[in-house]
Amino acid sequence: LRRGEWLTLAPFGYVNNPKTRQIEPHPAKSKIVARAFEEFAKGTHTLKSMSEFLAELGVETKNRTPLAKCSIHHLLTNRACLGFVAHHGEYREGTFPPILSLATFEAVQEVLKRKAKHRKSKQRHNFPFTGLLTCGECGSAITAQWAKGHGGLYRYYRCTKKKGNCAQRYLREDLLVSQLKARLQSVALCDEWTKKMLAKVGEWEKENVHSSQTFVQNLETKRTATQEKLDKLVSAYIDGDIPKENYLKKKEELLK
Structure with a gap:
């Protein structure tokens, strides 16, 4: 780090050079990064539209869908493209060449700052079992709330009764936990069955190792x-x- 070297996997736009143990601009991807910054600096793009713009250039997820907005934001705020190395939130000047100018980078930061929305964080209640259980009597969802009692604050769960009349009452969380533990223990596998099943799984894995390795190697060569x-x-x-038009047509043919 003190020498300004990049020690991990190269960020997007760069490629690792095993001979020099350094990173260098990727012939094609570095141009994509520079183009993305230039476009966003115009102020007409949102993170979503920039994601779609990059998708046209082949920058997509493994499922061939546009990148998430958080990924676009990370790309547009990553100072590695200026030739800097990051370490614990601090930046040092690297020994590898930048992809774009400082002026372009700062212009993009101004656009991001201008478009940023201030959101108020919502206070969330910690009810770990809501959304997981339904009422055993009427089938309605289970909700939860805080209640005071015996000098303290306790979590209680109850039926929402949205499917009609239900005789079930409130249940304190510690009592619910006891019921869940008892039910899970009743359906747990014994140790002997567990060992037999794990041994069988091990046999299946050994049988598939060779064929899987060959398949992966062929797939990697094609990729x-x-x-x-x-x-x-x-x-x-x-x-x-x-x-x-020719670019999009040829790209579609390659990705089939």
């Missing part, structure tokens, strides 16, 4: 080849060598 083609395609599109 690497496709990614290289996508990088070249994105780079050509950003450089203006191919029109958007």
